[in-house]
Each structure stands twice: as structure tokens, then as C-alpha cells.
Amino acid sequence: MEDGDDAVAVEASLAENVARLPMDEIDQYRAFAALVKSGLGPEEIAARFGVTERLVRQRLAIANLIVPILTLYRKDEIAPDTMRILTMATKAQQRRWLALWKSDEPAPQGYRLKCWLFGGQQIATTTAFFEVASSGLATTGDLFGEDEYFADSEAFWPLQSAAVAEARDAYLAKGWSEVIVLDIGEHFPSYDYVDTAKKDGGKVYVQIARSGEVSFFEGQLSRRETQARDRAKAVEGNGDVAPDHPELTKAMQRYLDLHRHAGVRLDLLTQPGLALRLAVAQTIAGSKLWTVEAEAQKAPPPKPWQTALQRTRPKPPSLRNAPSLASFSALMAMAPSCRARRTGAPAVISVPSSPD
Numbered sequence: 001m002e003d004g005d006d007a008v009a010v011e012a013s014l015a016e017n018v019a020r021l022p023m024d025e026i027d028q029y030r031a032f033a034a035l036v037k038s039g040l041g042p043e044e045i046a047a048r049f050g051v052t053e054r055l056v057r058q059r060l061a062i063a064n065l066i067v068p069i070l071t072l073y074r075k076d077e078i079a080p081d082t083m084r085i086l087t088m089a090t091k092a093q094q095r096r097w098l099a100l101w102k103s104d105e106p107a108p109q110g111y112r113l114k115c116w117l118f119g120g121q122q123i124a125t126t127t128a129f130f131e132v133a134s135s136g137l138a139t140t141g142d143l144f145g146e147d148e149y150f151a152d153s154e155a156f157w158p159l160q161s162a163a164v165a166e167a168r169d170a171y172l173a174k175g176w177s178e179v180i181v182l183d184i185g186e187h188f189p190s191y192d193y194v195d196t197a198k199k200d201g202g203k204v205y206v207q208i209a210r211s212g213e214v215s216f217f218e219g220q221l222s223r224r225e226t227q228a229r230d231r232a233k234a235v236e237g238n239g240d241v242a243p244d245h246p247e248l249t250k251a252m253q254r255y256l257d258l259h260r261h262a263g264v265r266l267d268l269l270t271q272p273g274l275a276l277r278l279a280v281a282q283t284i285a286g287s288k289l290w291t292v293e294a295e296a297q298k299a300p301p302p303k304p305w306q307t308a309l310q311r312t313r314p315k316p317p318s319l320r321n322a323p324s325l326a327s328f329s330a331l332m333a334m335a336p337s338c339r340a341r342r343t344g345a346p347a348v349i350s351v352p353s354s355p356d
Contacts, residue, residue: 025083026074029062036060036191041223060191061087066094072101082109088187089117090209092127117210122149123156127212129163156212157184164206164214171204176218179204188217196221201229 035045042060046053062070064087073083086094097116100107108116125132125139125148132139137159138151150156168179176198182188188207196202202219209215221229248256268275 025059025080026062026070029059032056032059033063042191057189057191058084061189063191066091066098068098069094079109082113085110085113085117090211090213090215092213093117093209093211123153123212124149127214128156128160129167129214130159135159160208160212160214164208168206176204177201179206181206182208184208185210188215190217193217193220193222194226195219196226201225
């Protein structure tokens with residue numbers, strides 16, 4: 001390992017720690033995050049260390065947590081399941097939960113925390129992306145706090161969606177290539193994306209939480225798109241033009257393979273000694289470069305149009321109705337009494353006349 005190669009050093013340290021599990025989830029997250037910054041994706045990290053891709057993504061999701069919550073977990077003040085659920089919360093939700101934790105009120109944990117995050121909570125006016133005063137929506141205040149909430153959450157979402165659409169149009173007007181608005185409640189996996197400038201094709205992702213909070217992720221590009229862009233740049237640097245489609249179709253490739261196979265077979269027919277040595281070598285040792293097997297002498301199956309043509313052709317008359325059938329049957333019955341004269345001419349068989 002060369003000096004200064006941080007990615008290799010992190011990889012070697014992580015491999016040693018994974019080999020002697022159990023290992024702290026925060027340590028795994030920091031190690032995985034360092035490898036992600038060096039350019040590795042979750043699939044590559046999972047393959048290198050013999051763990052599942054899901055585990056890598058779970059550890060990378062810890063990056064969404066604020067530092068005070070990470071500190072609580074390191075001090076064993078919150079359970080692992082609580083920490084994992086908080087990775088799906090927005091920064092504002094995490095700060096509100098932390099305020100509850102520090103207050104005299106009990107902070108929700110476990111299943112109660114999931115319900116607190118995703119089910120039935122009121123929408124605060126601070127999450128509105130529009131002017132609350134001019135919206136005409138009724139609000140209710142907390143007598144023991146300073147927060148206000150919308151009285152009708154169903155009336156809130158149409159206005160919020162319209163405001164997000166206006167923000168999307170504003171981003172497009174500024175020159176961003178694409179602005180993607182995620183579904184309400186859909187999480188944005190930042191670890192699967194790379195920071196990319198606007199001029200390099202970076203996109204804007206809009207995340208809308210169920211609490212109404214809107215988050216904008218500017219200059220993001222998925223790792224797959226980044227890899228495709230890098231490959232395209234490499235091709236342009238070499239002066240080559242990447243074809244949009246293969247030069248030969250599959251049918252044409254098979255046709256050429258058949259001609260090559262016929263040429264090799266014809267050459268082997270002119271050299272029986274070489275063909276015999278190949279057959280013996282295949283029988284004794286075998287090889288991936290050639291195979292020796294009996295050729296199937298079968299005609300190709302008929303085409304659909306040939307089958308249809310045969311069905312439309314008139315059938316020949318049945319032999320059961322042929323007038324010579326009675327004569328042929330009488331001949332077979334009298335076979336022992338029939339005699340053939342062998343001369344220079346073809347054999348002649350005497351057949352008695354039919355009673356008809």
C-alpha cells in the first residue's frame with residue numbers, strides 16, 4: 001500500500017474491523033462514508049467486504065442524522081431502533097425530537113417515534129412554502145407554546161404543491177437541466193448521489209415530508225449517471241465515437257458465425273489427421289475452444305407461412321377410394337402363387353383381372 005492512499009488505508013482498516021465483528025454502527029458508517037467520498041458505490045463496498053448491499057445503505061443512511069443524536073447513540077442513551085428510525089426524519093423533525101428529549105416531556109421512541117414522524121401529526125405553519133397570511137387558511141395556536149398549526153391539513157397540500165411547482169419553474173429558468181419533485185413522504189438517499197455542478201448536468205431534487213417540510217437538494221447526480229458521463233468523456237478523449245447500437249444484428253452475427261464454422265469444417269475435411277487428433281484430444285481432456293459432437297442431420301422447422309400454405313393446399317385423394325386397391329389386395333392374398341420372370345427386362349408380375 002502506497003503512502004498517502006487514504007482510500008486504501010480506510011479499506012484495509014474496515015476489512016480488519018469487519019472481520020472481528022461486532023463493530024459499532026457509527027464506526028462502520030464513517031468508514032463507508034470515507035469510501036463513498038473516494039468514489040466507491042454501495043454495490044462495490046458490499047462486494048469488497050462480503051456484506052449485503054442493504055447493510056451498506058443502512059449504515060450510509062446515518063449521514064442524515066444531526067451530531068447531537070449521534071452523540072446520544074454513542075453514549076447508549078437511545079436504542080439502535082430509535083436511531084435508525086430517526087435517519088428517515090428531516091433535520092427539522094430531528095431538532096424537534098431532540099428538544100423533546102431535553103425537555104421534561106417524554107420523547108417518542110421505537111414504534112411511537114415512527115407514528116410521531118409519519119402518522120397523523122399536525123402541520124405547522126412554519127413548514128408552509130407560501131404566504132400563510134394571504135392564503136386564507138385557518139390556523140390554531142398552542143396555548144403553552146409559540147407554534148401554530150393549520151386547522152385543515154387537507155386544504156394545506158394543494159397550496160403547498162402549487163408553491164413547490166413555482167419553485168421548480170424558477171430552478172428551470174435559472175438553467176438547471178432537470179428538477180425532480182419526489183412524492184410526499186419519499187426519502188432522498190443522498191448517499192446514492194454525487195455533488196455535481198449545474199454546468200456538468202447536476203439536477204435538483206425536491207423532498208416533501210409528510211409534515212409539510214420541503215427540502216431542496218441542488219447539484220445532485222446519481223452514481224450511475226456519473227459513471228455513464230465519465231465513460232462518454234473517456235470515449236471522446238480517445239477520439240472514438242461510441243455507437244448508439246451494435247454494428248451487426250443478432251441474425252447477421254449468427255449468419256457470419258455459420259460461414260466461419262463452415263470454413264473451418266471444410267478445412268478439417270481436407271486434413272483428416274488433424275481432425276482425428278482434435279477428436280481424440282476432446283475425448284481425453286476436453287477444451288473450451290472446440291467441441292466434437294455428432295451433427296444433427298435435421299431439417300429446420302417449417303416457417304409459419306409454410307405451415308399455412310400446406311393447410312390451404314388440396315389434399316390428395318385417399319387410397320381407400322382408389323380402384324386399384326381391390327386388385328392390390330387380391331395380389332397380396334395370392335402372393336405365394338404369383339411368379340416373376342427374371343429376364344433382361346424388368347420383372348413382370350402377372351396379376352389376375354379384377355372380378356369387377
